[in-house]
Amino acid sequence: MSMRLARLMTLGLVVVAALSGSVLAQAPQQKPEGSVFIGATFGNNTGNLNRVAEWCVAKDGTLPTVNAQLWGGNESLSYDLLASHSGDNREQKYAAALRTANGRLKANVTFDRFLHRLDHDPLDYMDAAIGNFVTRATDYNPTDAYESTNGFWKADVELAATEHIRFFASHSVQMADGLRQSMTLSHCANCHVQSYSRKLDQQTQTLAAGARVSAGRFSADYTFEHRTFEEKSPTLTNKYDNAIHPTSLLDIFVSRVQYDDGNGPLPFDLLPKQTKQTNTVRAAYAFAGDGALSAGLTQSTSKNDTGGFGADFMGVNGRLTFPLGKKAYVKAFFRRYEIDTDSVFVDIVEPIAPAGPAAGLTYAQQYPGMLPLDYNTKPTGSRTPVEMAVELAYRPTKKSSVNLGYAYEAIEREDFHVEKTTTNTFKGSAYFRPAKTLNLRARAELAMTTDPFTNVHAALPAILQTTPTPGGMPFGPQSLQYFEMYNSRKANLSASPTDSLFVDGGFTWSPNQAFTVSGHYRFRDMKNDALNFSDWSHAVHMPGVEIYVAPNDRFTLAAGWGYQKDTLDTVFSTLNFGG
Amino acid sequence: MLDQAGYVSENQTAFVNMQFLAGPRAEFFATTMFNRGTATIKDFVYDSSNIIPGTALPAGALDFPLMSASFAGFSDLDYRSITQTVGVNVRLSGNVLLNTMFSISDLRDSQPFLYDTTGKRVGFMAGVNWVF
Numbered sequence: 001m002s003m004r005l006a007r008l009m010t011l012g013l014v015v016v017a018a019l020s021g022s023v024l025a026q027a028p029q030q031k032p033e034g035s036v037f038i039g040a041t042f043g044n045n046t047g048n049l050n051r052v053a054e055w056c057v058a059k060d061g062t063l064p065t066v067n068a069q070l071w072g073g074n075e076s077l078s079y080d081l082l083a084s085h086s087g088d089n090r091e092q093k094y095a096a097a098l099r100t101a102n103g104r105l106k107a108n109v110t111f112d113r114f115l116h117r118l119d120h121d122p123l124d125y126m127d128a129a130i131g132n133f134v135t136r137a138t139d140y141n142p143t144d145a146y147e148s149t150n151g152f153w154k155a156d157v158e159l160a161a162t163e164h165i166r167f168f169a170s171h172s173v174q175m176a177d178g179l180r181q182s183m184t185l186s187h188c189a190n191c192h193v194q195s196y197s198r199k200l201d202q203q204t205q206t207l208a209a210g211a212r213v214s215a216g217r218f219s220a221d222y223t224f225e226h227r228t229f230e231e232k233s234p235t236l237t238n239k240y241d242n243a244i245h246p247t248s249l250l251d252i253f254v255s256r257v258q259y260d261d262g263n264g265p266l267p268f269d270l271l272p273k274q275t276k277q278t279n280t281v282r283a284a285y286a287f288a289g290d291g292a293l294s295a296g297l298t299q300s301t302s303k304n305d306t307g308g309f310g311a312d313f314m315g316v317n318g319r320l321t322f323p324l325g326k327k328a329y330v331k332a333f334f335r336r337y338e339i340d341t342d343s344v345f346v347d348i349v350e351p352i353a354p355a356g357p358a359a360g361l362t363y364a365q366q367y368p369g370m371l372p373l374d375y376n377t378k379p380t381g382s383r384t385p386v387e388m389a390v391e392l393a394y395r396p397t398k399k400s401s402v403n404l405g406y407a408y409e410a411i412e413r414e415d416f417h418v419e420k421t422t423t424n425t426f427k428g429s430a431y432f433r434p435a436k437t438l439n440l441r442a443r444a445e446l447a448m449t450t451d452p453f454t455n456v457h458a459a460l461p462a463i464l465q466t467t468p469t470p471g472g473m474p475f476g477p478q479s480l481q482y483f484e485m486y487n488s489r490k491a492n493l494s495a496s497p498t499d500s501l502f503v504d505g506g507f508t509w510s511p512n513q514a515f516t517v518s519g520h521y522r523f524r525d526m527k528n529d530a531l532n533f534s535d536w537s538h539a540v541h542m543p544g545v546e547i548y549v550a551p552n553d554r555f556t557l558a559a560g561w562g563y564q565k566d567t568l569d570t571v572f573s574t575l576n577f578g579g
Numbered sequence: 580m581l582d583q584a585g586y587v588s589e590n591q592t593a594f595v596n597m598q599f600l601a602g603p604r605a606e607f608f609a610t611t612m613f614n615r616g617t618a619t620i621k622d623f624v625y626d627s628s629n630i631i632p633g634t635a636l637p638a639g640a641l642d643f644p645l646m647s648a649s650f651a652g653f654s655d656l657d658y659r660s661i662t663q664t665v666g667v668n669v670r671l672s673g674n675v676l677l678n679t680m681f682s683i684s685d686l687r688d689s690q691p692f693l694y695d696t697t698g699k700r701v702g703f704m705a706g707v708n709w710v711f
Contacts, residue, residue: 039706047698052686554600561593573581
């Protein structure tokens, strides 16, 4: 976080505190309540803190700690203030809430800052070689500790202009500053991973404003939101290794890469500036009785400002609830949205080999079978999902209830191998209280999917070359090329199920106020048997139990145990190829 | 090459939380949290018969037992963490309290993935709380 922003935030909090104090002075006297804590923490650390203290400062040594709360008010004004500082700037929290003008004006300000320790991959397992063919790594900052300090600022205000109209606005900033690991890779003559420390100075700012109207059974609101993301620290650059033949070390491989040392330092790990604007309209009508109808429309435009491309979103939704007599009601839900992502033109750099069998040629000139090289990306993220659901809730007695539901989802994609995915889901749940001391609950969900999301032709290339090319020279007529190998892949892969079953059962037994025990068992079983070379399945078992004991007014005990076992069965594919 | 294999992960979490009022001025509390997580690849076997049927690879080109043993082990995980806190709050007067808390967090990484994350923190907090 920049110092300027920190000062602005501090100023904002002071203004809010001063405002509340000023307004307080004008209100009828009432004694404020609160607390002030002054203390210290003493810590001693050993080993690595990246897991044991991943989300806290946990400083080795002593830190002062201050917490303060102040709240109070009367009919015309109420306030609630909080400040907490751990003695380290990376861990602090402030909040102020104010209600005045008989509740017509509400304002809230919060600021929270905390640490997140990040991994530093030592890359010490990389070094391997067969002759000149080397896989290696260089960490240019091996002793740096990686962490980000994350700050969240939010201020919102709501004003009731009349009995029927309210205006609201908010401003939020999400900040991340610190240092993290950033890696890039040189190909040819070796696989060379290079690691750098990357500074973080990120800001996601959101401004929103809107109005809400309500009249009798009808209410509606409109919100406009403008969001930006920006990484203010400079993008890293790397000078890549000279692209040469890995075994002979001859300078004949330039045409096989997009860039090498001849291009000088090149940027990598570039985080583009992004902008998103969203318009949301919602309306609701409450029928006489318990019925209600609501609908919404959301339109947004996202843009990668650095690259000049983006995505459009348009979605509508509706929800209807109506009673069926006194013991049952029906809920129906509909949602349709469309995501349209831009296509991007990819212009392949085509260097010319300086020597060797391809001297004077680009790679495509040497292997015309790879053409065309330049292409427009297919907007595979574009899709149009439609969701519909209906649910019947029935409560035969005060001690029991039954819910039955059905949901349908269809996802259509124009530019992806899987053009339409359809899922039918049946749901049921029940609650039963056979005695005052015992609750029983159960639910089940069965989903069947046709053509789930699948990476078509993702693995298992055909066996096109069974003996290595002599000398590792990939220029002969029998030498298999990367593009030929990739184009021959046959196996479809997916981690999405065609069939999914979820069941959940639980109980709570509370024979008296001093003892409660509850338990649950959840099971999920998913499988995809529509793949062409393998099966995929994922089963999850999740039992758990909790107890609460309070034998007298002076002693309480709570304990719990939870277990989760995930079993994934899938295909493991490894490529044997040296290109 | 390909093989149908499994990836199994298990996680157990347990906690005990106790609170004891020792007279009108003192409150003792203690919390124990335990977590154990493991993960490994199961039944992973590369061999020439089911991986590349009908191909005559040069002798010694691929070391299937070594690949099967080492590839599966790359994904092994085994974490155990214990956090213990104990503390006492003492009312020094009508609106002044003394808060203390001692804590130990201990994490053991028995199957380091990329690097060993074994670590421990011992902490003590003490302070005076004025409530008005």
